[in-house]
Amino acid sequence: MSELSIPFATLPRTTVPAAGLEVTPLADADRKPLSKKEVSADHPTWCPGCGDFSVLALYFKLIEKRKMWHEKITTVAGIGCSSRFPYFVQAHGAHFIHGRALPFASGISLSRPDLHVFVFGGDGDAFSIGGNHFTHTARKNVKMTYVVMDNFVYGLTKKQTSPTSPIGFKSKTDIWGSTDRPINPLKQAISAGATFVARTTHTNPNHVLKMMEAAMDHDGFSFIECLSECVEFFPGAFDSSNPRKGGQFLEVPAEHDVADEYAAYRLADEPFPGRFGIFFQTQRPTKNANEAKLIADHRAKVGGLADWQILQKSFDRTK
């Protein structure tokens, strides 16, 4: 009984010492920025004209501009049209289950501080089935960038009401027009404790890139609501925010104080099409930093003991 019937399998191991979850970065010297060709994988399966195409194109731009390497990027998504994202990116990626991309991404972020973790998904994924995870990932301030491609509808399942559908939206599940008060993603994020909250729209590529860059540079949970039109099931939803369609693209006023939570909340409350830009940004210790500190303190206390010696001490107390 005290023997292992299947002894330790000799599987690939690392050369890095087991001190913690830290892993040695590879030398990045003289690598060229990745071209669009190098970072694109499968041809997207989205409908022609879908807003999600621009978000993908700008993600590629971001990778190129910020000289990120394939192996350092991890793209994670749940389920939905928008959540197909990882297949289209030539980098490590995971396509998880509906609504649970954030905890999955947290597992990566918390155990692998060397990686950039990006999560993409839809409004249903984020605020309906994944609503609770959104709240808790925000309050824990787990370091990652989360882009919700908000199309106000369930695209993949073909036009049901989404938690962001406006009142009166006629869907297959609300043929008389929806009546449930839509969620305001920005207010939701601010009150949940997100430390970076921004809004952009797929029709303004420069703005999308600017928001992605700022989000990526933020040390914490950075959230972007990116309006991304579903041309199939909610065409024209965002015309009023698109100058080319006779709408108005209004940025967050220059005098807005992004550190002012109440001002951000008020700004987020403006009726559609509302404002675009960074609504709220603050610095609060990340979950990553809190855990790292806990680890550092405990490692200091156990001194230079090997793992088995630490365990031995616990066992000695049970004798």
Added chain:
Amino acid sequence: MSEVAAGPAPAGGQSKLTKINEAVIRIAGNSQDGIQAIGGFLARLAGRSEQEVMTFMTIPSTISGGPSIFQVRIGSGEVLSPGDEADMLLAFYQHSYEDHINSLKLGGIVLYDSDHITPKPEWLENYRHVGVAISSKTVEAIGGTGRDKGKNIFALGLLARIFDLNVPKLNKLIEERFGGKDPTVVQNAVTCFEAGYNHQLQDLLKTYQLQHAELKGHTQVVMNGNEALAYGLLAAGVRFGAGYPITPWSDIMELLRRELPKYGGSFIQCEDEIASISMAIGASYGGRVAVTGSSGPGISLKTEALGWASMAEMPLVIVDVQRGGPSTGMPTNIEQSDLNIACFGGHGDSPRVVIAPSSVEDCFYTAIEAVNIARKYSTPVLILTDQGIATRIEAFIEPDLKKICQDLTPDLTPIADHKPYDLKAPDGITRHVAPGTRIASGKYPVVTGLEHDELGHPTGSPKLHTAMTAKRRNKLRRLGADLPVPTTYGPNEGQVLLVGWGSTQGPLREAVDRFRSVGDAVSSLHIKYINPLPNGLDEIFKGFRHVFVVELNDEGLYGYGQLTSLLRARYAEPKIRGIHKCDGQVWKVKEILERVRAAMTPSRPS
């Protein structure tokens, strides 16, 4: 209490010493009285004396307390179960006395708190009654504060005198337990203990002395199953976990939360069980096998993500500390009713590994094995324990930690090319490369829950779905072929084979011993690897006329419990039948004997 020989002259003039080789003591009171602490002391003492020990406890599921028991069986020989009948009942209240008198063997001793208990005249004849004013004596001993806190330690003193326990060792344990910032706490404890020890037990004539255990020359460690399992995960090299509190799983997550930072790891308390398994899978994908776990309803919540791990072939360890179900069920009672959800829970064909440890010691080693199987076969592995094994304390030989502890830091060495779901891999097993690994070909993998091609990209191809489904199934068949074939306890031929799984191994073996002692050809077989099953079980079944699967679950609609059904489906063997119960209690050996005998007696036509 098996007596060995008449003892020497009475100690202290009050009693005579009788040597015994084992004792079963049941302590009954309310949970806030420190019942578990007395039991814990006795178990630790036994461990330090190289005696075998097994405990069993019940705790109320409400925090405000309520009736609680702790039973401890200490022996110089092998101890296989916590014992059917107690030799002594230590009762603190009238309800403890009345509710547990039945657990005492005829002629057994009731040691009762006469401040709270009035003996029943009709029981005086069958049981030796020894009353001690435990509550008021405790108050008196510690200076009349009017509070009887410490009466458990007073009672421990009484037990130490009656069973001639090793007082210096006990004193040391008391110091270790209460030694803290406030020295008066230890002082009070020692005072209570001494008061109990020195109490004159006028009407108790005998003092018992446990035979010394045959020294095995090994140091023993003493802990419960949850602790052993958590330490096993640490030894295995697990450095990340995520969970949500639920009894009886919480102890494991609390221990890991407390210990992991010392090893450079983290355990995250999540918003729910779905987030927990998702986070653990994310960390596994990050390169190092992670753990999650739960009990009861929490396991149900994990099944969708478990299916993803099966589909994406991601290593993961999931601990299921079973409790009475369904729904909130009986949170603090034992049951083995999660075998089906462990093996089959979730939609679709989603093969996974299920292992059930049989003892506290086995919890430690099973945890390591689960991690290694998860890595080797790139698969989710469920460890099925239960409320009984989780909370019972056993002593076992200290493992050689230096030899056993593993380092699983991920390997991020750049590689030339990679196909995560390579259908032509020589062993058919997926090897994931963790993000952070540079792949020279520039082709990076996606891990996914959609049916996929060899690179992880979605496919609707009938051929690929068939091939990938077979790939996921065949690797576990391969594991099945690699698993050790279990051996029978007792001869491998006979009349009856009792088949068990999980925490019931001890009582089943004791039942075999008792059957054999009266000449019945009964053996037992314990199945640890439940999914996949090891090969060769059919050969073992051939050696017996009857095969009874003894499990703590319901016989179900068709008359067969969960493992019984699995074995019948697997072997299409009509002689496999089940013996089940779901009363939330562990098997008593006596019960097993009766149930087997009843099943063997053909019912007479009326």
